[in-house]
Amino acid sequence: MKKRIIAVWNFYVDGFRAMTWGRQLWLLILLKVIILFALLRAFFFEPVLAGKSDDERSSYIGDQLIEQTLK
Numbered sequence: 001m002k003k004r005i006i007a008v009w010n011f012y013v014d015g016f017r018a019m020t021w022g023r024q025l026w027l028l029i030l031l032k033v034i035i036l037f038a039l040l041r042a043f044f045f046e047p048v049l050a051g052k053s054d055d056e057r058s059s060y061i062g063d064q065l066i067e068q069t070l071k
Contacts, residue, residue, distance in 0.1 A: 048060070049061075
């Protein structure tokens with residue numbers, strides 16, 4: 001089992017070493033995904049539980065769970 005994992009790992013490492021344009025494309029894809037998630041988090045997902053005490057957090061989560069089950 002361990003030899004198979006190492007063989008698969010070596011297969012992918014050798015494949016990435018042999019890439020010419022593929023390496024830049026993978027870096028571009030990775031950069032795009034990181035920027036996309038950073039922008040989504042910054043502009044669309046507000047931290048709902050930020051600045052609340054533990055009791056307020058548990059109360060809020062409980063209320064949200066109850067509200068979801070009633071829908």
